Amino acid sequence: MAGMSALELETLWTEFHGVVNMTSQEIGVVLQADGDGESEWTSTGLRVLEILQKRRSELTEEDTRVMYDVVERVEDFAPGADGRPSRDQLMRLGHDPLRSAPEGSL
Template sequence: MAGMSALELETLWTEFHGVVNMTSQEIGVVLQTEGGAEDADSGSESEWTTTGLRVLEILQKRRSELTEADTRVMYDVVERVEDFTPDAAGRPSRDQLMRLGHDPLRSGPEGSL
């Protein structure tokens, strides 16, 4: 991929798959359950759902198939999850993070940060 070294891509791949601690099926259920009419009325919520759909697409790809647009989404997801602070004003909620594939309450090696 142009503009990104193999080491940078490897690091991003590892970070992304570390913060996305839900399965594709789990993410799909969250997006279907929470992505209805309320998302259509709220631009910010719709953005989280749109990004979640992109996460699902990326999870189906091999590293060699990633595009520059994919890597931008991956960076965005990692940043949003790393910025998560429970109950802090202006920070993403658990529901929003779950739309990106991260459940902050999940424990284990792939669990919360």
């Protein structure tokens, strides 16, 4: 991938798969139930599902932008903080903040 070293891609891949702690099936259920009009979060969640089905070598520059965005949104999460994403919003991205992060991530 142009503009990104192998080490940067490896780091992003690891961070992304560390914050996405829900299965594709679980994310799909959350997205199907989404009826509150938060289309930006749902749109990103659909992209997360696409990325989860790819190999690292198949990623596009747009995929890496989405991955950075997801990692940033999840890392910005602070329970009860004004302006921070809610649990429902994060679950649309594949992150359930009530679950423990997999060992070795974050």
